[in-house]
Amino acid sequence: MTLFVVFGALALGAALGMVFSRNSVHGALLLVVNLGAIAGLFLTLEAEFLFVAQIIVYAGAIMVLFLFVIMLLGVDRSEPLMEPRPLQRRQLTFAVLIAIPLIAGLSATFAIPALTASPGALPENFGSPEALGQKLFRDYLLPFEVTALLLLVAAIGILLLARRRSER
């Protein structure tokens, strides 16, 4: 319970901070915090493997990549966050308008008993690598192979995109 509150608050705070940060590096670091908090939430939800995977892959690899690019492009200078007033206001209005139905819909879920009941008994190795592996290689074998291919395609694409055109 407390864990949920702590991690939840951390996640939300980091998220807001990232969105409103003026410095991209600050934003990236805040996102790392956010990802760590979410990893903690995974733990409270009995998903141990994902907790580790999130930290290693997301926070460790992806965010590092982000920071690389930020540093490379030199956009770490402070940028004017605030855009012309009327534009900002309009965007905020949009965001709020979009948020209302979502929150309303979600609040309605509190009334659904299925969602407020306590979760039933969980299988033995729920959340462990074995369980994940069993599911992955049995029921989701094809998607697994396809994502492998996807990664290959992505790698090739990046190679092509990042090539310097100076050898003309």
Add this chain to the structure above:
Amino acid sequence: MDPVWLILLSPLAGAVVLLLAGRRMGRTAGLVGSAAVLVAFAAALVSFAALLGRGHGARAHVLHAYDWAVIGQLDVGVTIRFDELSALMCVMVTGVAFLIHVYSTSYMHGDPRFSRFFAYLNLFVFSMLVLVLADNLLLLFAGWEGVGLCSYLLIGFWHERPRAASAAKKAFLVTRIGDTGLLIGIFLLFTAVGTLDISGVLRAATTGNIAVGTATAAGLLLFAGAVGKSAQLPLYVWLPDAMEGPSPVSALIHAATMVTAGVYLVVRLNPLYELSHTAGGVVAVVGVSTAIFAAVLAMAEDDIKRVLAYSTVSQLGFMFLAAGVGAYGAAMFHLITHAFFKALLFLAAGSVMHGLAEETSLDRMGGLRKAMPATFAVTFVGWGAITGVLPFAGFFSKDAIVAAVWHEHRTVLFAAAVVAAALTAFYMSRLLFLAFFGSPRWSEGTHPHESGPTMVLPMVGLAVMAAIGGILNLPGPFPRPFWLDQFLAPVVGKSEHGEGFGVPLLLWTVTAVAILGAWWVYAADPSRRETVRGRLGPVNTIVRNKFYVDEIYASFIVAPLRLLATFAAYVVDRRVIDGAVNGIGSVVTGAAGSWRRVQSGLVRNYAVGVAAGAAALVAWLALRGMP
């Protein structure tokens, strides 16, 4: 294959061949065209002989090619009927057409569209035969339209001449007016009888299955078509102008065949006119009025072909007079003889024109008797036939008509017919005297010469028929009397004939007086013509100007229609219809113009769109109520 089909197919084949390959044929086009019609003529003779071979009453032959339209109650096939009436017409049409084809090979020699001419002539013969042989009204109408088309094409054959082009247009449009009536009449008959078969219609008429009122209406409407096609009052105005076409065309179409289609129609549907005495009466009255009116106009006409045109109108009036009083046999008799002598006269006129470098005005003719003896001889025969001089054919046929009118006790019509006959004699004699007698009034440098044998021989052929044609229906005292009447009896009913010589004698006297009168004015003393003209004064002017009929039509009928057409074209078509269509186009363009701005290229705007859509979707799902 029954030779009857050959009658139809030969000219059609000729037309197709000539249209497709005519240009390359050169002079042989004339041979091909003539041969096609000759084959048809031979087939017609053979079929006619076969028909005679079949006994009385069993002569009609109905041949079915294929079903044309079977829709609901309507069952129309390509069916032809070869009975006494159509056999007669076939032989006449193909025979006269053949002679005219031969004549044309010389007359149209050197024309740049030589083969096209024969193609059109063949097509015309085909259409006319379709008309005559049709066993149902729809096929008849198809032939009717076909001859109208060919008439248009042939009148305007020299379409570089504006007068020819507008004459063709006029012919087509004026006959169209009549055709509307014909079409409505056909619709009416179909509604009343339930079939378009001619035999069906006639049976319904004879067994009293058609109400008298319907018969009257149908009869009048069909006669309207005849009024247009056969150039009666008030739709005769196209025929004089149609003389812009080549003389063979005038001979074939506007003397012997197309214009007789109206008479054929009335004779073919005679039970209808027997049923409705009103319709018959109208036909007779219109016929005789036209006869007189046209004859009057012919008396003041100076163009040789136009005189003959008015003469045709007048003679057709005689035929309708006969049909109107129920003497269908006499009407057909006159139709046949008229075909012979009128075609002959037109060909002779063509010969004269050729000899005088296309001169058509009688004022510049004269004294051709010596310069063109053969033409004069045949013209003399034709003159004798039309004025009704013994022993030529016209005497017998005209006498038959007038006698029939007298026999039916239609006194007023009788008197009018006699007057018309007198006028006929007068104007034809006038033509003869002005063209062939007296001293030459030719224009500078003209050297009239006789035409070649290719032109003279067909004329001679027609002259022979005009001379002896009377034997077809000789009156009482002669051997084999009334052969034609008896022959046609299965189709037109029994014909009754009066006794006595009273009528022929009266006619003969009147004719003689008229001829003498013409001689007195035109031949005896050339200057008398001017004197008479001066004495007549304003009457002369009015008649010369054709009673201003064309002008009246132009201002009261043509002008308003033209106004309406201009309105429809420039206001309705251009502004309303085009405006609506273009308006739709511009609405689409305008809408597209504003809508495309959605694609601003700004990613964040697109993101807003996506997010808004997602939110809407969630809202909708929530409202729908999730399980």
Add this chain to the structure above:
Amino acid sequence: MSAPVAPPSNVADRDRTRSGKPLLLGLVLLVLVVLGVAIAVRNEPVTTSHYLMLSMLLFMIGVGGVLMRRNALVLFMCVELMLNAVNLAFVTFARMHGSMDGQVIVLFVMIVAAAEVAIGLAIIVAIFRRRLSANVDEMSLLRW
């Protein structure tokens, strides 16, 4: 459109960068702590709905960031935030149903996110080389 564009620098805007952010963050954290304490005091067990609500909030923050930010990289990071929020939701449901399917899907999402980030950053790098700007508003050639 080939000339490189220098990023704008406004003095006035820079002034605004001095203050605000830490304060904002502090405020937000305060609100959250209060909320959390409120929940804890009420002593309810944490249910699926709570997790879902959290997930949704994170998601919406991400959406707001995408709509409001001009910097392409920060924009991207907000997209990552949205993906993570969804991951949280999936794991929550996996827990609720007691089935591993949710977690497998999360794994796939992570993989695809990795690939996507890599390519996206490569694109941004390529664009930046040309135009020396990472401002998404200026990348608007694909328009009417």
